[in-house]
Amino acid sequence: MRYALILALLTGLCHSSVQAQDTAQTNARTAPADSAATKKTTFTLGALYASNASYYGQTAATALPYLAASGVVQFPFGLYFSGTAYRLLQDSANTISATSATVGFNIPIGKKLTATLAYSHTFYPASSQFLQAANPDNASAELKYAYWLTSGIQADYAFGKTQDLFLTFNTGKQITLGSIARNKDLITLTPAIDIVAGTQRFYRSYVEEKYLQLSKPGLPLPLLPGIPAGRQTVTEEASSFDLLSYNLKVPLAYNRAHYMVEVEYQLSLLSDKALSGAGETRSFLNCSFYYQF
Secondary structure, eight states: HHHHHHHHHHHHHOOOOOOOHHTTTSSOOOOOGGGGSSSSSSEEEEEESSSOBBBTTTTOOOOOEEEEEEEEEEOOTTTEEEEEEETTOOOOOOOOOOOEEEEEEEESSSEEEEEEEEEEEEEETTTTTOOOTTTOOOEEEEEEEEEESEEEEEEEEESSEEEEEEEEEEEEOOOEEEOOTTSSSSEEEOOEEEEEEEEEEHHHHHHHHHHHHTTTTTTOOOTTTTOTTOSOOOGGGGSSSSEEEEEEEEEEEEEOOEEEEEEEEEEEEEOTOOOSTTTTTEEEEEEEEEEEE
């Protein structure tokens, strides 16, 4: 049960891929384990390196590798709180590039079905480089069914300067690969697939902010994906609810009684409706460590 708890905490903190924001909003959104998995209050600390910030498989105009530190308090009756701090490695203006706080509640519906409600707020500095910085608030609801596969559907309402709605279907299977230290540890592989649909007003805001930053000092305006040259806004396509990405995640984890080390590879295929690189693929590598008290 302890392995399952740590693995679920990791999934939520890194989904974000953290959705980071998928992996950093990883994106800053935490989905802890079913409350039935633990009979006591637990506290988990984590550290993460990500090769790029992913927001439902989409990325900013330039790569944003980052480090993150997190903490989660989980109560036996389902309530949990979490906090995460992010440091973009190329951010020379801020020591901390973003911080987030999350509160959520797990609701067991049956032995195999669980609902989760959560709200998070991310604090971004001015002129943040994160793709989703226009929407610092996120409210989510998820239904998850655990059988041979663990499958779920999650709705996210992201809001702030703009408003976006996302719907994610995910399914995965934990595979036990064995033990090294005479059953004192466990090696697991948990391949999973996410399919994401949603609106993209966040990208319109991101592009407008980029143009504003560069136009003030008189720098040449960039050619950003989905934005015709000389345009400072995107079309009404940003408000259309479309399929955005297919995401394959392959995390390999080494588990002990109180800690876990994991390396995860994520491959994202963007749909032809994605404004930030339609039809292209994105690759991400995340390395993380979690310790549970």
